[in-house]
Amino acid sequence: MTHRTSPPDEFTHWLAGLRSWAAKCQRDADLWRPAAAQGLLSLAVPESAGGSGAGYEAACLALETFAEESGLSGLPFAMAAQMWACQEPLLEFGSSTQRDRYLTPLLTGTAVGAFAATEYDSGSDLLSLRTRADRDEGGRWRLNGAKTFVTNGPTADVFVVLARTAEGSALSGLTAFLVPRGTPGLQVGMVTDKTGLRGAEVSSLHMDDCLLDDSDVLGGPGGGFAVLMHAMRHERAFILAPTLGLMARALREAVEHARSRSQFGHPLASYDTIRRRLVRMHVSLTSARELLHATARRADADTLDHGRSSLTKLHVSTEFNRFCQELPDVYGGYALLPETGVAALLADAVASRYYSGTSDMQMKIIAERLGL
Structure with a gap:
């Protein structure tokens, strides 16, 4: 479209x-x-x-x-x-x-909407999905199973739930359902405690004989894999867009800190070790921003493919982590203080390597695109 x-x-x-x-x-x-x-x-x-x-x-x-x-x-x-x-x-x-x-x-x-695909024993392994939806005698769907790491789960009003509706290949055996909050049999778990991404609430989701109609199927029966791939193509490409802003803010504050704080009678910014760290942080931010924006322009031109999405996710998360490896040493011991935001940003950087598919998964997709 x-x-x-x-x-x-x-x-x-x-x-x-x-x-x-x-x-x-x-x-x-x-x-x-x-x-x-x-x-x-x-x-x-x-x-x-x-x-x-x-x-x-x-x-x-x-x-x-x-x-x-x-x-x-x-x-x-x-x-x-x-x-x-x-x-x-x-x-x-x-x-x-x-x-x-x-x-x-x-x-x-x-x-608020939430996408529920990940399960306790299956992340990227779609063939291991245990959540099932089966037709009952009246022709309705009975949805049973559990999901985990559901972003927006605690507050979501509608869940896009991926379930198995046939055996065999994920290409034809999965179906996506639109499940409204309040559906009988749907239970939202407690907020999952985590160290990063403060403000993004995550929970589990449990379904026990949730009755759904064909009008709740998104993309038609057996069309779940196409729904998932469409979602992942966009999520992997753009889910890290906010981190560019976090990196820009952190770099600006680090430069201000280096200029204002002195050691041995000279500003931190006068020392080459600090200057080089700040330059490397600037390079990471610039590189990540340029690639993500170029990917967005491809999407605007309707030419975004999965290889490019995975490349973007891998590169931006990698540069985000490199950026955060340099940041603590600009502040020294002050990096441990909450008001600097360094520890929180480090946790966010680690998390960026795993959601929407791990870095190893992105490499696998890119390698396949290279014919490897």
């Missing part, structure tokens, strides 16, 4: 407004609806589907700006997870009825 163009001129003015708003955000406030009211969730959605039609690059710039100015990591990540793994599949595979029911509330922030 081709529906994006380059960011329109008015986007520049909108982005300035977002920057001003985000700079005033309180970290402990409930910001999902206020952020959605800014139009953040609708940028990559075409006007014909109720969005602004600004495009993928615009959406990535907005997520980057939001994270940079607010200093938040979890909320932009959680919103990006909805954008790429819930909204995108609804745009591509959803019926007009499904879009009317779910997409409009998701874009306006009056509903």
Whole structure:
């Protein structure tokens, strides 16, 4: 479904407004609806589907700006997870009825979406999925199983759930279901405690004889693999857009620290060891930003493929971790203090290597694209 163009001129003015708003955000406030009211969730959605039609690059710039100015990591990540793994599949595979029911509330922030594919014993191994949906005598679907690491799970109003509906290949044996919160038999687990991505809530999901109709199937019976691949192609490419903003903010603060703090009568910034660290951090940020934005432009031109998505995810997460390896030594012992944000950023960097597929999984996909 081709529906994006380059960011329109008015986007520049909108982005300035977002920057001003985000700079005033309180970290402990409930910001999902206020952020959605800014139009953040609708940028990559075409006007014909109720969005602004600004495009993928615009959406990535907005997520980057939001994270940079607010200093938040979890909320932009959680919103990006909805954008790429819930909204995108609804745009591509959803019926007009499904879009009317779910997409409009998701874009306006009056509903929250979650994608539930990962299970306790199967991450990237789709053939090991145990969640099943079987037809009953009345022709309805009975959904049973459990999911874990469901981003937005604790607050989601609708879940895109991947289940096995036939034996054999994942290409034909999986089906995606739209499961509203409150469906009998659906139980959302407690918030999962974690060290990184503060503000992004994650939980488990349990389904015990959830009764669903064909109208709840997204992409048709047996179409789950296509739904998953579409979601992953976009999520892997763009889920790390907010980290560019976090890196930019951290670099700016590190430079200010190096200029203002003195050792042996001289500013830290006068020492080559510190200067080289800051330059390497700048290189990592610039490299990651250039690749991600170029990937977004490919998506706007409808030429994004899985190899490029995996390349982007791998490269940005790698540079994010390199960036964070340099950061603590700019601060020395002060890096242990919460107010510097160094420890929190390190945790976010480690996490970036695993969600949307591990770095090893991205390498496997890239190698296959190379014919290896």
